[in-house]
Amino acid sequence: MHFVQNFPFFCILLTLICAVVTSVLKGRPARWLTMSLITVVTAMTVCVLGYTLATGDSYVYMMGHFPAPWGNEIRIGVIEALMMTVFCFVTLFSFIGGMVPSIREIEKTKYNIYCILVDLVFLALQALVYTNDIFTAYVFIEINTLAAAGLVMMRQKGRNLVAGVRYMIMNLVGSSLFLLGISILYTITGHLLMANIHEGVAALAESGEYQIPLTIVVALVTVGLSLKSALYPFEKWLPGAYSNATPTVAAMLSSLVSKGYIFLLIKFYVRVIGFDIICSLGVLDVLFVFGVLGMIMGSVSAVRAKTTRLMIAYSSVAQIGYIFTALGLRSEIGIVCALWHSAAHAATKSMLFVSCAEMDDACGGTHLRKHLRGAFYHSPLLALAFSLGALNLTGVPLLSVFMTKITLTQAAIEVGGRHMGIVLGAVAISTLLNAVYFLGTAMTLFIPTKEGDEVLPPTVRKNPFTTVGLVGLMALNLAMGLFSQPFLSALAEGLTRFA
Amino acid sequence: MQYLLVNYEQTAAVILFCIGFSTMLLHKNLLKKIIGMDIMDAGIFLFLACQGFIKGRVAPIVENGVQDVEAYINPVPAGLVLTGIVVSVSVTALMLALTVRLYYRYHTLNLDEMIALAGKEEV
Structure with a gap:
């Protein structure tokens, strides 16, 4: 065994140990330990990515001394390594970029708790991406839910507590549906490891037995994970949770927590059940309808939003709609598009949340047009980062979301029929609405303040952390846009070995 | 109906x-929601527990040297x-602690x- 193959396990173990150690540290050391941890895990994940790209194959890592089908295991291939690398960079730059606002907004005595929760969300994300055991996935879904709800409530204000409760309730309903689904799956296949379940399901599909329970399993898991990833119309908990949280938390929730669930759903479809069987069950048609509705309704809500944070939060509903629409197209290129957009949206949304929070603070308010006017002249980096994110989500060429729209359109044309017309129409309407709210806001940043308006001092707060975080996120977004083709090719190649 | 009664x-x-x-x-009511959540979980646990039970078999702890697989139930559920x-x-x-905070x-x-x-409070 090559030494690099141990790294995913080391990353999970290291994150767990750091979460425990952080509990006895005070704010400042806890902060540095968490930042060092994320940096080390990112470096190790890059090594794993290099290894998987070089070999082009995936491998199974046995956790403990019991082989399949009794023991637990993780599985790492190109797709897992690629997605995890993007998630690691997003976590790192979001944590660094949102560090100053988090210090400002979180009580000093509770700062180490914040760091523990960041560690736990990061841990759960790694486990969800790497695990090859369906019950382990459930346990980490619950850890993710509890840690994310704790992060939403870190600001200790009434709005945050209520947002946290709403988040918990909707997510717990989703977790319970998922648990019931995997319990039924266990009873009809007798296995918990994904590869073994897949063999069992394939045998059932061939014999024609247990077709109704199998359909119920797929429906329960799909609804459960859709609820947790805020697919329209299950998005009611999202705006409160995203818009009231600290920038790092909002970035992590929108970029990482929801993407972990989406990645698990794709893994469930492709590796556990098998994509051919999933396509024959008709569940993807329902996802397609709600995905298209989400693309439009999320954008409509974003247009009507009065604050920037709320606008970005509602925009997430639209972007999640893109991912589910791509999945609903029932084609391999659709899955590649869903995976690509999960990564592209993670990188862009975290940059928007981090820049927007600092910009709100620099402009002295959160109202869209009223406070943001002329922000470029006193906070140029923040305005540039926000504008880059806005241009990206609108679908400007050379940026990552443009490739999503191209790939989605390609997939729709490949499928043809009614799907093609609906997708083309939805992409056109959604892009138009994206342009209205994102470009409108971005342009406001560059319009000079009128005579008589209060002129804010140039660059209200300069801090190296926000600068490093934002520059890192901007570089990540530009890199993803410029190197989108190799990224997409690697995803398509990885998908052939993902099952 | 027969299936429902057999698998009661x-x-x-x-x-x-x-x-x-x-x-x-x-x-x-938040307390009722929490009770509902626990009933829901209890339902799933009952479902899993009854999958692991086979009449006439015992827990997988070797007794009197009996090593026949047919004598024991599956411990995984x-x-x-x-x-x-x-x-x-x-x-x-966590939900109860949060409910107490919100009630205060x-x-x-x-x-x-x-x-x-909460909507009337300052952002």
């Missing part, structure tokens, strides 16, 4: 799950139930009223 444990588990699910989604109970207890504890703040257990009151 599973039927009871699904009924419990539905009761819990509807209680959690339809009631506005019981292990899953135990793990699930640990998760469920943690979630219930808003003097109500009604979630809709809490949302309305």
